[in-house]
Amino acid sequence: MQGNVACAEGALAAGCSFFGGYPITPSTEVAEHMAQRLPRKGGTFIQMEDEIASIAAVIGAAWTGARAMTATSGPGFSLMMENIGFAVMTETPCVIVNIQRGGPSTGQPTMSAQADMMQCRFGSHGDYSIIALSPASVQEMYELTAAAFNLADRFRVPVFLMADEIIGHMRERIEIPDSVPKVERKLLKQGVLPFHPDDDLVPGFPQFGKGYGVHVTGLTHDERGYPCATNPRVHEQLVRRLVEKVEGKRHEIADYRVTNPDAELVFITYGSPARTVEQVVHDNPGKEIGHLRFRTVWPFSENALREFPNARAFLVPEQNLGQMAREIERHTSVPVIRLPRFGGALHTPGELVAALEGLK
Amino acid sequence: MKLSIDEKRCKGCNLCTMVCPYRIFRPGKTPNERGIVIPVLDRPERCPNARLQPLYGRTLCGMCQMICPDQAISWVEEKPGEKKKVAIEF
Amino acid sequence: MTFTDWLRADRLPHIYCAGCGNGTVINCTLNAVDQMGWKKEETVFVSGIGCSSRAPGYIVTDSLHTTHGRALAFATGIKMANPALNIVVFTGDGDLAAIGGNHFIHACRRNIDLTVVCMNNMIYGMTGGQGSPTTPPGALSTTTPYGSEEPAFDLCELAAAAGANYAARWTSYHVKELTHAVLAGLRTPGFSFIEALVQCPTNYGRRNKFRQPLDQVEYFKTHGMLVEKVRRLHEEGREIPPDTIVLGELARRNRPAMGVKR
Numbered sequence: 001m002q003g004n005v006a007c008a009e010g011a012l013a014a015g016c017s018f019f020g021g022y023p024i025t026p027s028t029e030v031a032e033h034m035a036q037r038l039p040r041k042g043g044t045f046i047q048m049e050d051e052i053a054s055i056a057a058v059i060g061a062a063w064t065g066a067r068a069m070t071a072t073s074g075p076g077f078s079l080m081m082e083n084i085g086f087a088v089m090t091e092t093p094c095v096i097v098n099i100q101r102g103g104p105s106t107g108q109p110t111m112s113a114q115a116d117m118m119q120c121r122f123g124s125h126g127d128y129s130i131i132a133l134s135p136a137s138v139q140e141m142y143e144l145t146a147a148a149f150n151l152a153d154r155f156r157v158p159v160f161l162m163a164d165e166i167i168g169h170m171r172e173r174i175e176i177p178d179s180v181p182k183v184e185r186k187l188l189k190q191g192v193l194p195f196h197p198d199d200d201l202v203p204g205f206p207q208f209g210k211g212y213g214v215h216v217t218g219l220t221h222d223e224r225g226y227p228c229a230t231n232p233r234v235h236e237q238l239v240r241r242l243v244e245k246v247e248g249k250r251h252e253i254a255d256y257r258v259t260n261p262d263a264e265l266v267f268i269t270y271g272s273p274a275r276t277v278e279q280v281v282h283d284n285p286g287k288e289i290g291h292l293r294f295r296t297v298w299p300f301s302e303n304a305l306r307e308f309p310n311a312r313a314f315l316v317p318e319q320n321l322g323q324m325a326r327e328i329e330r331h332t333s334v335p336v337i338r339l340p341r342f343g344g345a346l347h348t349p350g351e352l353v354a355a356l357e358g359l360k
Numbered sequence: 361m362k363l364s365i366d367e368k369r370c371k372g373c374n375l376c377t378m379v380c381p382y383r384i385f386r387p388g389k390t391p392n393e394r395g396i397v398i399p400v401l402d403r404p405e406r407c408p409n410a411r412l413q414p415l416y417g418r419t420l421c422g423m424c425q426m427i428c429p430d431q432a433i434s435w436v437e438e439k440p441g442e443k444k445k446v447a448i449e450f
Numbered sequence: 451m452t453f454t455d456w457l458r459a460d461r462l463p464h465i466y467c468a469g470c471g472n473g474t475v476i477n478c479t480l481n482a483v484d485q486m487g488w489k490k491e492e493t494v495f496v497s498g499i500g501c502s503s504r505a506p507g508y509i510v511t512d513s514l515h516t517t518h519g520r521a522l523a524f525a526t527g528i529k530m531a532n533p534a535l536n537i538v539v540f541t542g543d544g545d546l547a548a549i550g551g552n553h554f555i556h557a558c559r560r561n562i563d564l565t566v567v568c569m570n571n572m573i574y575g576m577t578g579g580q581g582s583p584t585t586p587p588g589a590l591s592t593t594t595p596y597g598s599e600e601p602a603f604d605l606c607e608l609a610a611a612a613g614a615n616y617a618a619r620w621t622s623y624h625v626k627e628l629t630h631a632v633l634a635g636l637r638t639p640g641f642s643f644i645e646a647l648v649q650c651p652t653n654y655g656r657r658n659k660f661r662q663p664l665d666q667v668e669y670f671k672t673h674g675m676l677v678e679k680v681r682r683l684h685e686e687g688r689e690i691p692p693d694t695i696v697l698g699e700l701a702r703r704n705r706p707a708m709g710v711k712r
Binding site: 017018020044046048049050052053054056057058059060061062063064065066068082083086206208209210211212213214215216217218219226227 | 458461490491492494496504506507510511512513514515516517520523524525526527528529530531532534535552553556
């Protein structure tokens with residue numbers, strides 16, 4: 001099965017009932033597969049006029065209680081930024097798949113990259129926090145897409161599936177489980193103000209059409225949902241809560257895989273470069289090469305770095321100039337070595353071994 | 361029923377003075393404590409809706425209420441003890 | 451029940467300037483919605499950004515106040531995900547015709563079962579009176595200090611050409627007619643577009659020789675002409691004054707629509 005198709009299948013398994021999309025290489029297969037499968041399952045597929053409209057329709061659908069998603073790539077992702085900020089501000093659960101390609105601008109439509117990692121975290125204006133997952137295999141495209149819906153519904157944030165073109169277009173044999181775990185969206189209790197947070201800082205969801213009579217606005221709003229855009233205290237409280245509800249749970253959300261925790265030299269990866277590192281670890285069994293692979297990229301959990309107490313250097317192969325390496329540097333005193341390789345070609349095992357040799 | 365202007369909502373645009381077929385609304389002259397010149401009512405008991413709404417069970421005319429951009433015009437129930445002045449016109 | 455029951459009384463008075471026509475259009479729209487007998491929990495108001503788009507915040511139903519120009523795209527998502535909801539979109543001329551122009555023509559083309567009420571004040575009111583795509587040629591605004599040099603959009607013609615099932619134009623003076631037009635729009639399956647010309651005394655009127663709100667409403671009253679009369683004059687080969695505002699039902703058809711309640 002192809003990665004993009006697995007992504008669509010994972011979404012369907014998680015109960016996704018709305019897909020708003022726009023064709024863009026290399027994510028188009030997600031939309032194509034959804035167009036084929038969703039109507040038969042009673043869901044709605046709609047091809048919108050652009051990516052701005054796609055994410056807008058997804059947010060609208062999410063407010064009717066649907067599990068909604070869209071898929072895109074670089075240029076489309078840039079267009080979505082404003083409404084992603086809207087989804088954050090209004091606490092709309094939705095899933096955005098980004099099959100990353102080479103940028104900036106039109107760049108390399110058919111080649112792989114991981115250069116949107118910072119954009120997905122910081123791309124919209126204002127302070128906020130989101131959740132981003134990064135699959136490294138077709139199996140994970142399926143699993144993590146399904147998991148993304150649960151995270152979105154639990155935290156009421158947009159959740160990103162930051163895959164890359166290699167994973168999206170790769171074909172692998174996968175195992176499809178009978179069912180995937182499902183976390184139900186917590187509805188608003190009667191008598192509670194629509195934006196009054198519970199103890200987990202996430203308010204109950206006042207679904208449209210249920211008589212809540214909620215006003216949802218992208219303006220700074222108080223707990224009633226009414227605009228209150230000139231009160232500094234209300235704004236600070238709201239933005240702090242929006243960030244804290246995700247960042248405060250970062251160790252709980254964290255999802256990573258550790259290989260050889262006693263190693264001195266450790267590769268840190270996410271997405272397709274993980275596959276080259278796995279090959280290097282496999283080919284050099286005697287050398288004790290560590291490998292930390294993030295499946296959840298944002299929010300960044302610094303606890304993952306502590307899994308390697310003997311680490312002498314962290315090597316970070318990425319398909320960009322070192323976006324996550326910069327984040328890792330922030331959290332550790334161990335030297336971080338950037339191994340950028342982009343333009344569409346993946347690191348070869350030889351290159352990574354050479355980088356290891358250089359440190360001995 | 362009695363025609364009334366909600367002084368908290370009215371912003372003094374005088375649109376009601378334009379549409380009332382009975383010319384009940386007249387531009388005011390003195391600003392209230394919010395600094396807004398609220399229209400004054402000239403013999404509001406002439407308003408057909410005030411007199412006949414209970415009889416017909418629906419809003420009659422209602423132009424002033426519809427055009428009022430500030431939702432300030434309404435008809436309120438009169439208190440039982442209140443005196444009524446009836447002007448008969450020939 | 452009357453239309454006043456649909457207002458959030460705790461939020462009034464609203465933020466509109468004295469004499470702004472938007473409040474009138476809210477009254478007319480709510481009156482029409484009230485006459486439809488819809489339940490509050492089945493009705494959703496959607497809007498974008500601008501003066502007009504603050505309207506849903508004053509209405510008791512579920513409402514979504516979205517990003518600039520995208521109201522129709524959000525409304526499309528809501529309607530397609532749950533066709534049982536009745537959706538009314540409030541938008542303005544800048545919101546709908548400038549930044550949201552693409553969404554507008556595509557919503558018309560899809561003929562989604564929405565009712566769009568566009569409060570056209572011919573200017574960007576909330577940002578302080580800049581020229582918009584519907585600013586008439588020659589009109590003054592802060593970005594057209596020597597008079598607008600660009601031709602203006604005719605929004606109803608645009609909607610009709612793009613495939614909307616219903617298009618009508620009235621002004622904030624014609625409250626009864628506007629209410630009937632909105633009601634007709636709500637009853638029409640498919641995309642219904644109602645353009646309501648509104649006065650903006652603060653930013654448009656003040657710069658364009660309408661010193662009082664009443665002056666611009668008086669202008670609407672004296673310069674409006676029913677579309678039937680315009681057509682008749684045209685057929686008879688008689689002259690139609692150049693600043694005539696064509697009012698009435700400009701399109702009504704029965705193209706297949708999307709998202710109609712089953």
